[in-house]
Amino acid sequence: MSTHEYIYLKPQEFQKELQRCPVAYLPLGTLEWHGKHLPLGADGIQSHYLFEQIAQRVGGIICPMLFLGPDQRSIVDGREYYGMDNGNYDPDPMQWYPPQKFAGSAYWIEESGFQILLDAVVKQLARAGFRMIVAHGHGPSTHFFQDRAEFYRLHHGVKCISCWQLEGDLSFQSDHGAMNETSILMAIHRELVSMDRLEQNLDIWPDGIGGKDPRLFANVQVGNEMIAKTIEKMVEIINRELGQKEVSS
């Protein structure tokens, strides 16, 4: 069993790992439609996997996944639509689909509520002794965390960073169920990706997907490249911040 999972650690092991590497990893997940071909927990699965890999290299402790997150909200004819429900992810008309309540999505929280939740999590992690918090996953949650980073540094003395460290298409989890996220999931959990559930007709844009068409561009190689390069960057940043040498787990 991993020595990096917060929920499995006893106090003595916790103290030991904290001393070795005072970094907390926070998967910013959702329970959210990611196209017909990906699991509802896609956001947290990807970030949790990345954190496991980074923790094996530099140490640190992985928190349980949050599954509530903010997102764009609209009300049409008295019905609420969140994030990808809205059907206008991209100005590209090729990616348009009608607004609809996607099956399985259960994650939305307004920004003020998310702020209370995130502020409490960061305060508690700082109190427990962490000096750095790495949070990543659902786009709007990750942006929100980044925007609060300076506040957390000033108020709690913790350095807060996300894992968006690469440029363009290779930036980890930078689309929605499209080329980027589909490739990552293909690389880490091939059995969770069902490409055959997507329409074969390329003239029809798949519902609830935003980014480069996964049917044309997603593959294991891209996923592996993204993972490897992001891990390298994160290991470098964490080691630099903590001024420590790389340790083996």
Ligand SMILES: [Zn+2]
């Ligand atoms: Zn996602």
